[in-house]
Amino acid sequence: MTNGFHTIAIHGGYDYLDNHDAATPPIYQSAAFDMESAARGDRLAAGEEQGFSYSRVANPTVDVLEKRLAQLEGGDDAVAVASGMAAVSFALLCAAEGGGRIISPTNLYGASVDAMETFFPQFGVHTDFVKDINNLDEVESKIGPDTRAIFAESVANPSTEITDVEALADLAHRHGIPLIIDNTVPTPYLFRPIEFGADVVVHSTTKGITGHGNALGGVIVDAGHFDWAAGRHPQFTRKELVVSDERNGVWRSFADTFGPKAYIRRVRIKYVRTFGAVQAPFNAYLQLVGLETLSEREKREVATATAIAEHLKTQPHVLKVNYSGLGDTEQRDLVAKYYPNGVGTILSFLIDGNEEHVRRLLDSTRVFSYIPNIGDSRSLIVDPARITHREVPEEYRLRAGVTDNLIRLSIGLEDPEDLIADLDQALATAFAE
Incomplete structure (x- = not known):
């Protein structure tokens, strides 16, 4: 298979040999899956083995969508969620949890502004808004020791103003900060932010990706190259029971367990699994159909x-x-x-x-x-x-x-x-x- 965009949009992330030779990804409308053995169940629960046990964590139909979107965006891994706002919320909260700050423009989709202005502060996450995200001096003036991420839309809704992603990524990386880009408006067909330095890309897949107004969804795509263990994001180096083996006295952090995949695995294990904004397999199927065109x-x-x-x-x-x-x-x-x-x-x-x-x-x-x-x-x-x-x-x-x-x-x-x-x-x- 080639790596062409059109080919990936139709074939990416799917192997018919693993799905009873079905030409299109089946809808795995199952709440849970047999873990086969106690030993395998323990590995699945610990995150030591990737697979399917409960659809609130992962589902085979949704998994195809995640892999396909990660490939289309040029990312390393992805997590699909129930809506675009779930994607925005989980992506930002995962980066800034524990009292961090986000830098963002105000020319965003209304619900994103409302979340950062009035709701995230209830969780200890605050936003420093700038008038112009392309004014790098203004953005840099907002960077402090507790700045955890910079967020912007690649093409703003509804002004269609464009973010200079490459320049913003360079600034963010000089300060050890990730750049998170909402790429909903152009879709990965028109623009791929990771190619210009973005670390995380989010979408409301409800929009152009599905394309037919018949399914809600969102996705978080991780480029896989940002060092989340460098010091600004202590949540990734803190020892946590969910990825540890308490019975044997083995304590691990997300960085210890998953290395460069620490961020996207934390999104799945701590946010999707805990808050439960799960992508439905039928919605994932509709989005896969939409992606083909x-x-x-x-x-x-x-x-x-x-x-x-x-x-x-x-x-x-x-x-x-x-x-x-x-x-x-x-x-x-x-x-x-x-x-x-x-x-x-x-x-x-x-x-x-x-x-x-x-x-x-x-x-x-x-x-x-x-x-x-x-x-x-x-x-x-x-x-x-x-x-x-x-x-x-x-x-x-x-x-x-x-x-x-x-x-x-x-x-x-x-x-x-x-x-x-x-x-x-x-x-x-x-x-x-």
Whole structure:
């Protein structure tokens, strides 16, 4: 087998010889698995042997998805979870648990900002927000002895602003800090952050990876090259019973037991197993099916998104179009460097009306669906300030350009002419006297 993206998307992580010659990965709809012997059960429970015993920890269908996504992202290992927010939460808490701090911009998906602003502090994890994640001086000024990670979206939702991942990774690594990137918007087809120095990549696989709006999921991919035992992350060198042999007086840490895999194994053993945000095998199956057409969907949807963005720039009542893929912003060099095949399938635009105009526009679309998702094969429309970013403090929302007259689009697989006509008639209806 080659290492080509399209080949991996169809074949990666799966061996039909291990699955009764099934051409596609079976759905292992089983809560638990026979451990075969007491000795093997003990090894499985101790993490000394990889295998399946209980689906809250690992499941064969989910395992294929994890391996395939790790290969597509160029990572070493992955853990799939129940949703994108579970992926973001587990990835950040695992890095910063015990009183650590995270550095992050505010131009993120609303639930991510809310988690870091109001919820993580209840667990002793705090965030130092910066105005511009690409302002390395500003980012560096926030680094302190308890900084445990830097977090950003590769392409911000809904502004489509691009993070300079390579420069940010270099800065993080000079200070012994991992860089965690949410790569949901571009998907690994358009961008692979690990190739530019990211240490951990997360996705809401609900979005472009699944691509059909029919399954929730998330994934955490570990590049496998960050030294979690270097000193900033004491949770990895602390002796823990779950990976030790108390009866024989053998005490180990995650770093002792798993070496460079300490982070991703801690995500699985301490977070997925304990908090229980488990990826369902049927959802994993739907995501595997979606992955097979990821590249073809992204090509078409990016082309349509570009055409729609260009069209909206010419329309009356449209004040501004946010789509960095047009290459008409100060980030054009970053677009050329990181996104030669496009920045993704979402864009947003400002209209020169008030909230009533926004409501009338939203209620007038016939092809676009009013749905708070992205990456679907259907084209979607939403008002972020009221829906996806409702819980974000006003200061952060306005800084990210999420005003009451902002509208976000997620472009699907419909004919671009039909989508453009739908937007035109909706705009006309919204501003009709």
